[in-house]
Amino acid sequence: MQIQVNTDRHIPGDDTLTDSIREELQHALKRFDEHVTRIEVHLSDQNGENRGGADDIRCLIEARIEGHQPNVVTHDAASVKQAFTGATDKIKRVLSTTIERMKSH
Structure with a gap:
């Protein structure tokens, strides 16, 4: 399973963050390994760097299953x-x- 991590310009996408996310996803999604071919993670700050706010960090995860x-x-x-x-x-x-x-079909 390939895991790609993307961040916007307001969230530093350093190796520590990327490696941590990859490790956690590999562990969390291990049972789906044979079905999932690719995972993409997109982290973004919805308000930008100058404005704070509750719940302004968004994580989008896209999982691709072969043939779907x-x-x-x-x-x-x-x-x-x-x-x-x-x-x-x-x-x-x-x-x-x-x-x-x-599996049921």
Whole structure:
């Protein structure tokens, strides 16, 4: 499973952040390994650097299953960690449902 991490110009996308996200996703989505070919993570600050605000960090996770349309989830939170954790929980539920449906057909 390939994992690509993208950030906007307001969130520093250094190697520490990227490696941490990759590790956590590989662990969290391990049971979907044989189905998921690619994961893309997009982190963005919805308000920009000059304006604060509650829940202004967005994490979008796109998971691609071979032969199917991508599954996409988003989660908004006050920090990168919270946004990523929320989006990870959502994509796990979506993938679980999608793969169960694939198996039942």
